[in-house]
Amino acid sequence: MNKDQVKGTAEKVKGKANEIIGQVTGNTKQEVKGDIQQAAGQARKSLGDAKEAIKKS
Template identity: 65%
Template sequence: MNKDQVKGTAEKLKGKVNEAVGKATDDPAQELKGDVQQEVGQTQKDVGDLKEAAKDAKKD
């Protein structure tokens, strides 16, 4: 697991929290912020996954 995977997962988690708070408080802006954070986190995690796959491919 590399830093991009960890940071991406953390960002997704923060996004889920913001989305839930936005829904609970009926705040569409915070809900949208949470959605965006989740997408950014997923993208960062995907980059980390690609880096890991490339690293593993080099070992073979």
């Protein structure tokens, strides 16, 4: 596991937390921020996955 995979996963978790807090409090702005964080985290994790795949081949 490389740093991009770890940081991407952490960003996804933070995004999910923001999304849930936004839903519970009715704060649409925070909910959208959470969605964006999750997407960014997934992109970074995917980059890390690709790096690992290249390293192993």
